[in-house]
Amino acid sequence: MSGSKVFICHNSKDKPVVKDIEKKLRQQGLETWMDEKHIQGFEDWKKYITQNIIKMDAIAVFLGSSGFGEWQKDEIRTIYDEISRRKEEELPQLRVGLVILKNCRPELRKIQEAYHNSPQGWLFDYQTVDLRKPDFSIRKLVVAITGEPWQGNDSNNFLNHNVDYTQLQTSLAKQKWKEADKETLTIMLKATGRRREGWLDYPSIENFPSPILNKIDQLWIEHSDGHFGFSAQKRIWESVSKNPKQFGELVGWGYEGWWLFGGWYKYSDVCFDILSAPEGHLPIVLRKKRVGVIVPEVRNMMRNWRNPRQISAQQWQNLGSTVENQLVEEVIDGIMNLFDSDSLLEFDSSRMETLFSHIVGVSQTT
Structure with a gap:
């Protein structure tokens, strides 16, 4: 269930700590749904929540020192109705679990007793993850949500997905370089849980699973005879002593005189003709479309x-x-x-250097 969709059910009073956990879950490759990120002002939030709960694979119900919030109780009733509906229609069941936050003081047994006869009492029939335990780690919460055994390690902040490289391999084999470039970014966004953001920030690159990145690189090198690929870029990067301007000029990413602010051109200007594109021109994953504040x-x-x-x-x-x-x-x-x-190509040396640090070996000049 890699890429599982999980609904974050929480009391608004616990929002700061829950947002931090939600971010970590996204870094593990999970798709999260949280009210403040998905519901705009004046929308029928009850209807919107109901419409999205039915799309979820799992529900994480958070309980802190303030107990269940009033809106949260409405969500819990909706969750219960969805569980009943799936049972009646013999559909795949929701994975539901209770997550006890660190600020919740009573022992778990006393919490269960307090809610035993309440409309929320049924939650204690499901798995409980207690964040207060000294041996708690985010991986335990991921395992509880997905139902999958942990396949990573403590030094890697991402779940080791069974990545499907079929589309990427097909596009590369047919020399459809633009399709391959877009599929490369799609794979990386899925692996880091950043499909919603649409771009890779520094933590996602720093903690990116090296096996996935090297597999992507291997495919690019193989199908372009070493002309494209991360290792081709890394070789050029090191050959110019990691000089951003020189690197950009060699791989064909920069505008002359537009380097002071990391000046990269538009994605629509990228060359997808292997006979014309400079060595190392593709793939391009450090790009994003973001609207800043116009003061x-x-x-x-x-x-x-x-x-x-x-x-x-x-x-x-x-x-x-x-x-x-x-x-x-x-x-x-x-x-x-x-x-x-379209999106702008964005560059900073720290992200580029971190990306290349995952690449094993350096390709040879073609």
Whole structure:
């Protein structure tokens, strides 16, 4: 059940700690559903929750020191109804479990006694994961949710998925490089639980399962005769002493004069012709589409320039000092998304170096 969909049922008073756990579950490759991330203002939240519970593989019901919240109790009733429906229709059953948070003080036995005759008492008939136990680890919660044995290790923050490389292999064999590039990112997002975000952040790259990354690299190297692949990129990266500008120029990822802010061009500009593309040009996984915050200072600048690339480096630097708590990079992302409909290629040396650290060996020059 890798990639299991799990509904996060919690009391809003416990939201900070539950959000942290939910993030870790996503890093294990699970798809999580949490009210604040999926329900917008003025929506019929009861209807929306019901519609999504029926799509879930598992339900994690969190219990903290404040007990079950009123909205949470409504969710629990809906969960019970869904369990009954699946039994009646002989459908695959929901995996339901109670998760005791660390801030919950009473012993488990006393908690069970307190809720024995309540509408939530049935939850104690299912598996309970107690986060207060000294031997607790996130892997135990993942195993409880998925029902699968743990196949990873404590140094790897991801569940070792049975990854399906069929689509990637087929696209590469047919030299459909664009399809292969997109499938590569899809596999990596699934493996890190970041399909919703659509891009790989530093922790997801740092903790990425090396066997998966090396298998992807092996396929790219094999079907491109060493012209494409992560190990081809790593060799070039090391050959220029990890110089970002030189690396970008060699693999064909950068615009001249657009490097000060990590200036990478649009995904639509990527070359998918192996005869024309530089060595190491593909795959490209460090890309994302993100709308930054457009502050007044930026709007004023945009009145004078139709193309943000016409803004000088000094003007960007001056702007950066006036934008409180915002990275200049985020502001650029926001502006560029107003002009560009596709994702931008984004680069930073730390993520690139971390990605390459997973690659075993270096490809030879073709």
